[in-house]
Amino acid sequence: METETVKGKAEKTIGHAEGVAGDLTGDRNLEAEGAKDQVKGEFHETVGAIKQAGKDIAAGVKHGTEAAKDDV
16 A cells, blocks of 8 residues: 555544534634544545556566566
8 A cells, every 4th residue: 555545544533533522612723623633535546546657557568577577
C-alpha cells in the first residue's frame, strides 16, 4: 500500500473524530477542522491510489516487454 494512502486514511480517521467531538461539544470550529481533515484525507488517498496505479502500470509494461522478448 502506498504511504500516501495510509496518510490519507489516518487523516480521515482523525478528521472524523474531530468532527464527532466538535458535534458533541458544540464546537463548530472543531467540526470544521474535522471536515477539512477528512477532505485532506480523501485527497491523500486519491494521490496514493494514482501513484500505485502508475507503479502497477509500469510493472505491467515491464512484464509485457520481457514476455515479448521471450516470444522472439
